[in-house]
Amino acid sequence: MRASSLLINTTRERPAEAELTSHALMLRAGMLRQLASGIFSWLPLGLRTVRRIEQIVREEMNRAGAAEIMMPAVQPAELWQESGRWQIYGPELLRLEDRHGRAYCVGPTHEEVVTDIARACVRSWRQLPCNLYQIQTKFRDEVRPRFGVMRSREFVMKDAYSFDADAAGAKRSYQIMRDAYVRIFDRIGLDYRVVEADVGAIGGSFSEEFLALADCGEAVIGYTDGDYATNLEQVPCSPPAAAQRPDPGEKMEEFATPGVATIDELDQFVGGIDPGRSIKTMIVTGEAGSAALILPGNAELSLAKASRLEQVGFGAALAEDDFVRKTVGAGFGSLGPVGMSLPVIADASLASAADFFCGANRDGYHLRGVNFGRDLPEPRFADLRMAVAGEVAPDGRPLKLRRGIEVGQIFNLGTKYSQAMAARIEGDDNVLRPMVMGCYGIGITRIVAAAIEQFNDEAGIVFPESIAPFIVAVLPLGKSPEVMQAAESLYAALNESGIDCLLEDRGLRAGAAFADLDLLGIPHRLVVSERSLAAGKVEHKARHTGAVSMLEMADAPAQVRAMLAAKKP
Numbered sequence: 001m002r003a004s005s006l007l008i009n010t011t012r013e014r015p016a017e018a019e020l021t022s023h024a025l026m027l028r029a030g031m032l033r034q035l036a037s038g039i040f041s042w043l044p045l046g047l048r049t050v051r052r053i054e055q056i057v058r059e060e061m062n063r064a065g066a067a068e069i070m071m072p073a074v075q076p077a078e079l080w081q082e083s084g085r086w087q088i089y090g091p092e093l094l095r096l097e098d099r100h101g102r103a104y105c106v107g108p109t110h111e112e113v114v115t116d117i118a119r120a121c122v123r124s125w126r127q128l129p130c131n132l133y134q135i136q137t138k139f140r141d142e143v144r145p146r147f148g149v150m151r152s153r154e155f156v157m158k159d160a161y162s163f164d165a166d167a168a169g170a171k172r173s174y175q176i177m178r179d180a181y182v183r184i185f186d187r188i189g190l191d192y193r194v195v196e197a198d199v200g201a202i203g204g205s206f207s208e209e210f211l212a213l214a215d216c217g218e219a220v221i222g223y224t225d226g227d228y229a230t231n232l233e234q235v236p237c238s239p240p241a242a243a244q245r246p247d248p249g250e251k252m253e254e255f256a257t258p259g260v261a262t263i264d265e266l267d268q269f270v271g272g273i274d275p276g277r278s279i280k281t282m283i284v285t286g287e288a289g290s291a292a293l294i295l296p297g298n299a300e301l302s303l304a305k306a307s308r309l310e311q312v313g314f315g316a317a318l319a320e321d322d323f324v325r326k327t328v329g330a331g332f333g334s335l336g337p338v339g340m341s342l343p344v345i346a347d348a349s350l351a352s353a354a355d356f357f358c359g360a361n362r363d364g365y366h367l368r369g370v371n372f373g374r375d376l377p378e379p380r381f382a383d384l385r386m387a388v389a390g391e392v393a394p395d396g397r398p399l400k401l402r403r404g405i406e407v408g409q410i411f412n413l414g415t416k417y418s419q420a421m422a423a424r425i426e427g428d429d430n431v432l433r434p435m436v437m438g439c440y441g442i443g444i445t446r447i448v449a450a451a452i453e454q455f456n457d458e459a460g461i462v463f464p465e466s467i468a469p470f471i472v473a474v475l476p477l478g479k480s481p482e483v484m485q486a487a488e489s490l491y492a493a494l495n496e497s498g499i500d501c502l503l504e505d506r507g508l509r510a511g512a513a514f515a516d517l518d519l520l521g522i523p524h525r526l527v528v529s530e531r532s533l534a535a536g537k538v539e540h541k542a543r544h545t546g547a548v549s550m551l552e553m554a555d556a557p558a559q560v561r562a563m564l565a566a567k568k569p
């Protein structure tokens with residue numbers, strides 16, 4: 001294609017609204033444009049990269065035996081009521097009503113719709129296994145849309161759903177998809193890890209995430225030098241050494257702590273508290289109810305672990321301010337387990353805590369000298385905290401941490417949806433049983449951002465050939481008709497040989513044209529100038545190494561093709 005027809009608008013300055021390099025580069029390169037918070041239009045260059053990712057995903061899905069379908073974006077509430085998710089999927093679900101007052105949502109995911117298809121269309125166990133996928137726009141009303149398309153409200157996802165007659169079949173389907181995911185991310189060229197993950201709001205029994213390594217990632221991987229790698233939220237904390245809990249040594253007393261709202265402020269106010277003697281209290285709410293969770297002041301709560309508590313249930317989140325005030329009578333900064341009306345569950349590391357500090361459930365007051373069993377009932381203990389670097393991981397090695405961007409997640413769902421929605425199949429023994437499902441997501445548009453996070457330098461994006469908007473750019477320098485003519489023929493020859501080629505025909509000054517091509521990240525650049533033409537040559541520059549060489553003009557398409565082939569595994 002010709003640069004003049006692609007609405008290329010590049011900018012030199014980093015846009016103020018972009019926190020991440022990838023977002024800044026995408027805006028500077030004119031790949032996309034924000035329409036509203038978390039809602040974007042893809043412009044020609046950006047969309048080409050999206051399409052290339054889709055193509056890789058589509059090829060690998062087809063190769064794995066999945067069949068492409070297209071489900072509607074708008075879904076009737078009844079289906080979600082059947083699965084039970086209408087009630088529990090929180091404010092992320094965009095709900096709407098039609099003119100007849102019927103309720104709908106804009107699909108954040110498609111388990112309900114696909115299960116409805118399967119219960120109608122799968123008539124016999126002979127049609128199983130069956131795997132259906134689509135590449136489609138999702139909507140999730142994210143609390144904090146940010147980082148451009150990394151966490152947007154509207155985004156493109158590839159979602160696949162497998163149906164099997166039994167658990168063994170479902171396990172095979174899961175493995176086939178897992179292998180396909182590995183091929184997809186290898187082909188794109190991302191540096192990624194596969195980690196065991198929380199099943200979250202999708203549900204099911206087992207799940208893994210594909211995380212592209214990047215410091216800006218929101219997911220943290222807990223891993224070791226062995227094979228161990230798990231989403232940090234899930235890393236079990238080693239049980240504390242069985243220390244004897246000392247007898248209470250102090251009497252409980254309340255003291256005024258004006259303006260103290262955090263553990264650090266309390267520590268300063270009191271003049272230093274031994275670690276392990278200050279306790280923080282967090283009220284969380286999930287599908288099953290609310291509870292007060294207590295942790296060491298310096299520990300971080302894992303909401304994934306909280307979701308596993310029977311008192312809380314899945315979807316655990318910190319309770320709203322209003323709820324806390326109504327239930328406890330104090331704000332977040334003054335909460336404590338003494339006299340708490342909600343169930344109190346303590347992190348396992350607190351089992352030997354005595355004479356501790358905590359909030360008094362009265363604004364501006366704390367308690368000291370608090371002891372389990374004397375000042376409050378003996379709590380239930382559970383693993384609630386996030387593991388930290390250096391502690392012993394389940395494989396016995398020291399835990400290390402690294403950040404990643406979730407680009408895909410796969411789930412073994414079991415019969416959660418097929419049971420609720422009666423998607424059953426008769427086996428060869430004539431007994432009706434719910435089909436066993438799996439679901440498999442890839443964030444197509446998020447991958448664009450994740451890839452740019454990994455592939456960039458000071459001059460701009462350094463796309464791998466796998467997902468570049470164009471493989472080669474031909475740039476004629478100067479205004480001579482011969483140069484233009486030669487560039488046009490080269491452009492035609494490259495296209496003819498099946499190489500996606502951009503002709504930089506905007507008549508920019510050399511410096512501006514070079515800068516733009518560097519920013520856009522096109523892997524190969526061919527410059528036609530009067531001087532090179534006189535020698536029958538064209539200058540080649542590789543974007544990722546910066547290496548420059550002169551190619552015979554007539555031979556250039558073949559040489560570029562050879563460079564591309566040389567990189568293929």
Ligand code: ATP
Pocket residue numbers: 109140142149150151152153154155157200202406407408409441442443444445446
């Ligand atoms: P996250 O934890 O990042 O919110 P998720 O676990 O809710 O993601 P899934 O339901 O597993 O997401 O969706 C499948 C894939 O869709 C994710 O792995 C991710 O790549 C992509 N995705 C999810 N939410 C967004 C979003 N808000 N913006 C862009 N991509 C998204």
Ligand code: MG
Pocket residue numbers: 406408409
């Ligand atoms: Mg996920």
